Amino acid sequence: MAEGNSVRDRIIQLAREIEEFSKTNMPPEAFFDEFLKRVIGAIGAKAGAVWMLNQGNQLQMFREIGVQDSGFFQQPDAAAKNQKLLVDVLSNGQACTHSKGEGKDLPSDELLILAGLQRNKELIGVVEIFQRADTPVQARPGFLQFVEQMCGYACRYLDRMGRGGSAMTAELADKFENMVLQVHRSMDVTEVAATASNDARLLLDADRCSVAVRYGKKTRIEAISGQDSVNHRANLVRTMASLTKFVIKMRETILYSGKLGNLPKDIEEPLADYIQESGSRMVMIVPLFDREVVDPDSEPQFFESEEKDSGNSKPKDKPIGALIVEQVAESTPKHGLVERTELVAPHVGFAMANARRHQKLFLMPVWKRVGRFASWFRGKNLAKSIAVLMLLIAFAVCMIFIDYDYRVEGEGRLMPIVSQDVFTPWDGKVIEIYVDTKQKVKKGTPLLRVYNEDLNSQLVAAQSELSEKQQYREALYAEYNKAFETGDRQETVRLEGEIVDVEVEIRGAMAQEVLLRRRIDDLIVKAPIDGTVATFQLEQLLLNRPVRRGEVMMEIKNEAGPWRLELEVEEARMGHIIRAQELEARTDLEVEFVSATAAERKYQGELANIAPRSLKSEEGLTVYEVIADTDAKQIENLRIGAEVRAKINCGKQKLGYVLFGDVIEFAQTHLWFGDRKAEKNQLTQTSLPRGSTKVE
The missing domain is CATH 2.40.30.170 (Efflux pump adaptor protein, beta barrel domain)
Incomplete structure (x- = not known):
């Protein structure tokens, strides 16, 4: 049901666009090109053509879409047969359909829909639509009625042009057509506004064009011609938005050309503020509408008759923004500016409405990406995708069901198990090194010698003290012998005691000397085990270096173990x-x-x-x-x-x-x-x- 409503809404929109075109002054070539595009698109036809009487009063193809490409005129007698059908419509003025099986000699197997074109109640041409041959019979009257209705809009356009409406030049028509194409190309509101403002300024030959968009109760200036971005805090933009907000509420076009005239009093103050800020001498603001037709009591129709009363049909001309056109040098609008602005505004409104509806769709950016992604899986890419998918499945199966050794990685060094650090036996300074790096040594092999000044000083002092004690002992022996010879018993006993004391002191001094010599001998550091000297650059590391007791000086490692x-x-x-x-x-x-x-x-x-x-x-x-x-x-x-x-x-x-x-x-x-x-x-x-x- 939703899809059917969407189709009907689309047909109604196309009919509205044809009606709007009929009110413009665009060239006949451009009008009938747009006319055929929308009629063919609305009913899903294959091709279409517009035939007009030339100066020789003969029907001649004026514009066509799809007829030449279909090979229609390559068929034998097709042109003559078709000419007869066109003359019949031109003579009686009745719209009709022709299909295979009716007994007539037709130029084509397709369903032909024909309707006349009048100018000032005089038939001057025929519209011919080539519909698919398999079109249901019950749908044909509706198609005929729709084509006839659209031809009515075309007749109004011809009447206006016949009364001498100011037609565009060919250059302006090209600019207008290019603008319409550009403004409908994007579905982004900001891009549509920027395109419309810049292209409209060139088409209208205005000094500045701006596009405002309404969001709820707020009006926002989306684009200003000649500017890449809009500074919404600028006084010019703020006063423009305030003025446009009032015009959108009025739902009517206002034109200021130097005098307030009959402008409503509600907009006089915001208009004066904007004129003072902008310096413009002519300002024209045209509201933009989202034109939809909704009949709440019945199903949507393909078209609505102009004579039908709008009591049941409820127009939803919802204002969605405005087009602001300005002149700075002169207050009088340039020739054709007002008409061209009224021509441009509906197209900008249509494009803006489509863009806003597009952006309102839930998660539209996501759906776009999903659509682009899904479109990739077409043609040859589908086979590639299936192959990749199968490979991924095979890969996943292998990952889940195949067992393999799990190994934990580590980094380190390769070292012998038997090793020994060489420590300093005493504080001192390394004065000699007897081995080199990587030299193999046996247990007890001298490695280096440490010099300790304190130990050497203590040894010298101990040796001096021992020598003094020994000399003193010799002196006591000499006195003892003298006393013994003289028979001095008391002196002999005293000297014996002193000699015993000195002997004890001499033995202590000798033990101290031995201890000090052993300590000095220990300063020659020897290998604790058999092995290899593993410390690198021994001389640079140790020679003449002060060391402390217990400090590691080198390593001996047993490579044979x-x-x-x-x-x-x-x-x-x-x-x-x-x-x-x-x-x-x-x-x-x-x-x-x-x-x-x-x-x-x-x-x-x-x-x-x-x-x-x-x-x-x-x-x-x-x-x-x-x-x-x-x-x-x-x-x-x-x-x-x-x-x-x-x-x-x-x-x-x-x-x-x-x-x-x-x-x-x-x-x-x-x-x-x-x-x-x-x-x-x-x-x-x-x-x-x-x-x-x-x-x-």
Whole structure:
């Protein structure tokens, strides 16, 4: 039902447009071109033509649409047969239809609809419409009536032209036709207003043209000729909108040409304000209407007779805006300006009404995009789309049903398990280095010597004190011998006591000297284990450098022993490793890695330990340290600290999760907090034993 109403409304609109054209002064060629377009479009005909009497009183084709292209005149005797039908209509003045099967010799198989054209009650031409042959019989009277009605409007146009109406020049007719085409090209209100204002100014030869649009109770200036945009805060625009609002309410055209004259008093004040602001000497404001006809008591008709009383037919000439035309230099309208403005205004109104109805449709931008998208799936694109769709379905099936190894990636280094840091035994300065980087050493091999000035000073002091004590002891022995020879018993006893005390002091001084020498000997740092010096650029790093007790000076690593991978795995990946260990009931998951020193080969290993707590990586990420054992014999170009990229096999997962697991985990982390929090809690509470990695 809605579709039928839409068709009837369209036919009524086309009939209204023909009626409006009949009131204009457009050239006959342009009028009958527009006339045929709308008649053919309204009844869905195939072609049409207008035949007019020439100076020799012979019917000659004046304008046509689709007749030449249909090959009508290429048929034998078609022109003669058709001429006979036209003469019959021209002689009796009766509109008629002809179809195959009526017994007449017809020039075509189509249904022919013919109606006469009169000027001053004299037949001067015929309108011929070529309708489809399969048109239902019951619809033909309606089509005939419609064509006859439209010919009535054409006759009025011919009467007006015969009375000497001011016709357009050919140049103006071309400009008018171009403007009509341009203004109906867009369905955007702003674009229609801009096109109408600029093209109308050229057609009307005015100084300025503007288009106002009414939105509810508010009137808005949508476009001003010569301007890309409208500043709605400008005084000129505000006073123009205020004046136009009153004119739209009046629903009548006003023309100001220097004097108020008979203009309504309600618009005198806003008109005076606008004239003062704009400086225009002539202002013409023509309301624009959305012309519709709705009969509330009956079904919509294809047309309405002019003689029919409008009691049941309710015109909905809804004002939707206005066309403002201005002259600045002179107050008298230029020749033909008023007539051309009245000709242009209905077309601007039609275009504006269509654009507004179009924009009012719910979600129209969305439907446009949907329509453009759907139109792409036509022709060859449909086969392409089906092929792509099948590929996508196959891809989705593979993602859902195919299992594949899910491997967690980690980066780290390849290191020997047996290693030992070399510490500073005492505060001091490194004065000698006995080894080089990568030099192999045995346990006890001197590595470097540290000089401590305090220890050396203490040793010198201890040696001096020991020497003094020893000299004092010699002196006491000499006195003791002298006293013994003289038989001084008392002096002998005293000296024996002093000698005993000095002996004790000498033994203490000797022990202090030995201790200091041992400490100085310990300043020669020796290798704690067999291995290789792993610290780089020892001289640049340590020579003549002050060091403190307990500070790490170098590393010794045993390359001949077992090796391991020291990996860093992001916290978000640890859940997969823990779940894999629980499902497989073992901790030694398979590890595949690539060494930077032999990137062309892949090596195998086994997960050994996981650190019980997280730490911050150099990049600032939260990571867990993971240890994996490997057979060093299989690795080519084995180097201490070589960078490795490892993948820990965490069991089977769906292929889709293997490829797009990062996206899924991102969504889980940011949208489904419960699962991710539970996983983090589980990871925090899980602590696997981690063996010692250093040789004490």
